[in-house]
Amino acid sequence: MTETANPRFLRPLSAPGADAGKVVHFGADKPLTLDCGRSLSAFSIAYMTYGTLNAARSNAILICHALTGDQFVASEHPVTGKPGWWGMMVGPGKPIDTDRFFVICANVIGGCMGTTGPAETDPATGKPYALDFPLVTIRDMVRAQAMLLDALGIDTLLAVIGGSMGGMQALQWAASYPNRVRAVMPIACAARHSAQNIAFHEVGRQAIMADPDWKGGDYQSHGTRPSKGLAVARMAAHITYLSEAALQRKFGRNLQNREALSFQFAPDFQIESYLHHQGATFVDRFDANSYLYITRAMDYFDLAEDYAGHLADAFRDSPNRFCIISFTSDWLFPTAENKRVAHALNAVAAKVSFVEIKTDKGHDAFLLDEPEMFDTVRGFLNSVAASESIS
Amino acid sequence: MSAANLRPDLAAIAEMIPQGARVLDVGCGDGALLEHLVRTKHVDGRGIELSQQNVNACVARGLAVVQGDADTDLAEYPAQVFDFVILSQTIQATEKPAQVLQHLLRIGRQVAISLPNFGHWRVRLALLLGGRMPRTKALGYSWYDTPNIHLCTLADFVDLTRKHGAVIVRALALKNDAVAGDVRPDSWGPNIAAQGAIFLLRKS
Numbered sequence: 001m002t003e004t005a006n007p008r009f010l011r012p013l014s015a016p017g018a019d020a021g022k023v024v025h026f027g028a029d030k031p032l033t034l035d036c037g038r039s040l041s042a043f044s045i046a047y048m049t050y051g052t053l054n055a056a057r058s059n060a061i062l063i064c065h066a067l068t069g070d071q072f073v074a075s076e077h078p079v080t081g082k083p084g085w086w087g088m089m090v091g092p093g094k095p096i097d098t099d100r101f102f103v104i105c106a107n108v109i110g111g112c113m114g115t116t117g118p119a120e121t122d123p124a125t126g127k128p129y130a131l132d133f134p135l136v137t138i139r140d141m142v143r144a145q146a147m148l149l150d151a152l153g154i155d156t157l158l159a160v161i162g163g164s165m166g167g168m169q170a171l172q173w174a175a176s177y178p179n180r181v182r183a184v185m186p187i188a189c190a191a192r193h194s195a196q197n198i199a200f201h202e203v204g205r206q207a208i209m210a211d212p213d214w215k216g217g218d219y220q221s222h223g224t225r226p227s228k229g230l231a232v233a234r235m236a237a238h239i240t241y242l243s244e245a246a247l248q249r250k251f252g253r254n255l256q257n258r259e260a261l262s263f264q265f266a267p268d269f270q271i272e273s274y275l276h277h278q279g280a281t282f283v284d285r286f287d288a289n290s291y292l293y294i295t296r297a298m299d300y301f302d303l304a305e306d307y308a309g310h311l312a313d314a315f316r317d318s319p320n321r322f323c324i325i326s327f328t329s330d331w332l333f334p335t336a337e338n339k340r341v342a343h344a345l346n347a348v349a350a351k352v353s354f355v356e357i358k359t360d361k362g363h364d365a366f367l368l369d370e371p372e373m374f375d376t377v378r379g380f381l382n383s384v385a386a387s388e389s390i391s
Numbered sequence: 392m393s394a395a396n397l398r399p400d401l402a403a404i405a406e407m408i409p410q411g412a413r414v415l416d417v418g419c420g421d422g423a424l425l426e427h428l429v430r431t432k433h434v435d436g437r438g439i440e441l442s443q444q445n446v447n448a449c450v451a452r453g454l455a456v457v458q459g460d461a462d463t464d465l466a467e468y469p470a471q472v473f474d475f476v477i478l479s480q481t482i483q484a485t486e487k488p489a490q491v492l493q494h495l496l497r498i499g500r501q502v503a504i505s506l507p508n509f510g511h512w513r514v515r516l517a518l519l520l521g522g523r524m525p526r527t528k529a530l531g532y533s534w535y536d537t538p539n540i541h542l543c544t545l546a547d548f549v550d551l552t553r554k555h556g557a558v559i560v561r562a563l564a565l566k567n568d569a570v571a572g573d574v575r576p577d578s579w580g581p582n583i584a585a586q587g588a589i590f591l592l593r594k595s
Contacts, residue, residue: 323450342457343467346437349413351455355446372443379451387453 001026001151007046007107007114010287015081021048021071023114024151032109032144038134042123045148046114047071047106050090051098053154059390060154061096061381062145062181063105064162064169067294068234068286070113073105074098079113079285088369095378100390101158108169109144110136110294112287119220119287130289131217138165138301142172146180156180159384161377163187163366164333165294168301171341174322175303175314183384185377187325188366190337191311191344192302197332200240201295204233208288217289230288231279238278243329243362247271304344311344318345322352323380325366325373332363353380397427400505403563403570403589404477407503408432412474415439415498417461418481422449429454437473439464462486465494473499480587482506483539493555496594501560505589510544510582529586545582552592561591 007023023046026032031041048071053060063073063086074090076083090096090103107115110133118133125132149157160173160181167189174184193201208214211229215222239247251271255261258268267273307313322345326338335356345352357372359365366373385391397405401424408414412434416425419438422445428434438456440446449456457464461478462485476499478491483506485491495502507529508514517525524534532539543551545562552559562576564585574581574588581588 321455339459343464346457346467347469349435349437349472351437352457353446353450353455354457354459355443355450356458357443372447375447376450379447383451383453 001030003151007044009079009114010112010119011079011285013078015076015078018072018076018078018081019048020078021046021114023047024148026147026151030147032140032147034134034140035137036135040109040116040134043109043116043144044114044120045106045109045116045144047104047148048073048075049105050074050103051101053102054390057154058156058158058388059100059385060102060104060149060157061159061161062149062157062173063090063096063103064141064145064160064166064173065105065108066162066164066166067237067298068282068291069166070111071105071107072113073103077285080281085367089374089377095374096161096381097378100385101381104148104152104154106145106148108136108141108165108294108297110141110290110297112290115144117287118217118289118293128218128220130220133289133293135296135300136293137297138168138172139176141297142169142176145169145173146177149180156182158388158390159183159185159381161185161187162189164189164363165298167333168298168303171303171314172301174318174320175306178315178318178320181320182388183321183323183380185323185325185380186338186341187373188327188330188333188338188363189341190333191304191314191341192337193299194337197240198299200237200332201299203236205292205295207232207236208292211288214288217292219288225283226288227283230283230286230291231276233291234282234286235275235279238275240332241362241364243331243360245329245360246362249360250274311340312347315345315350316348318348318350320350321384322350323376324352324354325376326354326356327361327363327365327370328356328358329360330363330365397423399569400565400587400589401427401479404479404503404505405432407501407561407591408434408475411435413437413472414475414477415468415473416477416479417465417495418478419445419449419454419456421445422452422454422456424477424479425449425454425456426452434475460485461491461494465491465498468494468498470497471500474501475499476502477504478502479505480507483542485541488541488543489551489555492551492557496555496557496592500593502557502592503589504592505565505587506548507539507542507587508545508582508585509542510546511586512583513586515583527586545576545585545588546579548588548590549576552590556595557592558595559590560593561589563589565589
């Protein structure tokens with residue numbers, strides 16, 4: 001196991017001044033055992049840290065990123081040059097205060113920002129894994145994170161926090177490693193992926209696979225990229241991250257750079273060009289096969305399944321404190337699914353708080369300026385830190 | 392927070408709760424009572440609260456509180472997991488008070504319920520002489536904007552507890568925002584003289 005600076009990214013760095021983070025390489029002696037029955041070795045985990053680990057090593061918070069997120073939670077993205085995806089939440093004096101806490105965020109296994117994924121070279125063949133990469137699960141992602149913590153010499157986390165797929169990982173942490181974490185904060189997530197969510201993911205995957213440039217997944221060897229398919233996948237998914245009310249408020253039927261309908265199929269409406277832009281910028285930073293693998297991992301997530309269908313049993317005798325947040329207009333991970341987790345925790349008398357925040361911003365609300373969410377996170381972490389005597 | 396700063400009915404309920412009990416406070420507000428119980432009685436406390444702002448206040452106090460309401464969320468709690476369940480000044484605002492009472496008796500070994508008394512003499516007089524829906528200090532809303540959609544007298548409530556097989560362990564009268572001491576729940580006196588009451592119940 002070795003640790004190096006500057007992970008290798010698939011895309012060229014457009015912000016070479018940005019901190020590209022670090023990477024831990026796990027050798028053949030430390031394989032990652034996967035739920036599918038295979039194992040991954042050697043492999044790498046790319047990660048970022050913010051703040052300082054205290055002497056007692058008790059102030060570490062793991063942030064788990066969502067489907068298309070990455071480790072650049074609070075700093076400039078080295079490929080896009082954009083600010084961190086949770087800059088309002090994480091930083092000095094922010095709700096997740098890096099003056100007090102040591103924040104770790106790692107790119108998930110299967111990802112494309114330096115952690116081993118389908119675009120990396122398979123040491124057995126010397127070629128990119130592509131579809132030979134094993135299917136990974138949320139539990140595999142969490143297992144890899146636990147190995148990263150071992151490598152960093154961190155035994156116990158003060159908290160695991162994540163939204164959407166990150167929230168799934170937080171719940172998996174509570175189920176898999178209840179004694180390695182004090183507080184668990186799943187935001188806008190669920191203990192299982194619903195039929196509707198699987199359906200949307202399948203649309204995205206089919207769009208990618210229908211792109212002739214996908215080449216059966218082997219596009220790297222062919223020197224092509226299924227950008228059109230990946231962009232369509234992103235466009236469809238992006239709709240699910242918003243809400244009807246927010247779309248209407250932001251775009252309505254407003255026309256894009258024109259006075260009247262064109263009677264053609266070029267984008268007439270602002271919402272169309274907005275989605276086109278979302279698709280076009282996404283393909284610059286994301287790998288199509290990674291998108292297939294990570295959406296599949298989310299689809300496979302059903303925490304109760306590991307406990308004979310009884311979600312509550314995933315948390316039996318849990319020593320953890322939980323704080324769950326949902327958003328009223330989130331129809332991807334609606335309040336009912338978040339509350340289902342809270343009820344399961346209640347059923348085993350776990351210490352759980354649940355807050356539903358009123359907003360019309362849909363699922364994406366967890367990434368946006370939601371002062372009540374910030375208050376909840378700050379208040380919860382303050383009380384957790386106080387009970388662990390962290391100043 | 393010291394007991395002196397608690398609302399008198401809450402302070403009286405706090406006194407009933409044994410050390411180290413597992414407590415569910417339904418409609419826990421900003422968590423003042425729960426925090427008091429955690430500090431002074433070392434209870435394992437949980438709350439349910441409707442207002443998101445109040446839930447945030449509770450979370451910041453380190454309390455475990457779920458945003459929800461008595462009508463819909465109590466059904467999700469398993470039987471007999473709490474030693475003590477509290478419902479203070481809330482039952483009259485629920486949609487299905489009988490069902491709420493049933494759930495409370497199912498979830499908790501003991502249940503403390505405080506409620507306003509629509510049989511209080513001021514209420515009776517206001518309707519009898521004024522011919523208008525009563526507005527009193529304890530019930531200060533107009534008929535068209537009151538959240539209190541299921542008002543009852545103490546005698547009505549005693550009937551409901553009997554119907555659901557509850558035993559009234561104690562009944563305390565509330566007068567002028569203070570606890571006026573133990574009363575016999577089925578006597579006619581408190582039903583006229585008390586502005587409200589606290590009932591300590593258990594399933595028979």
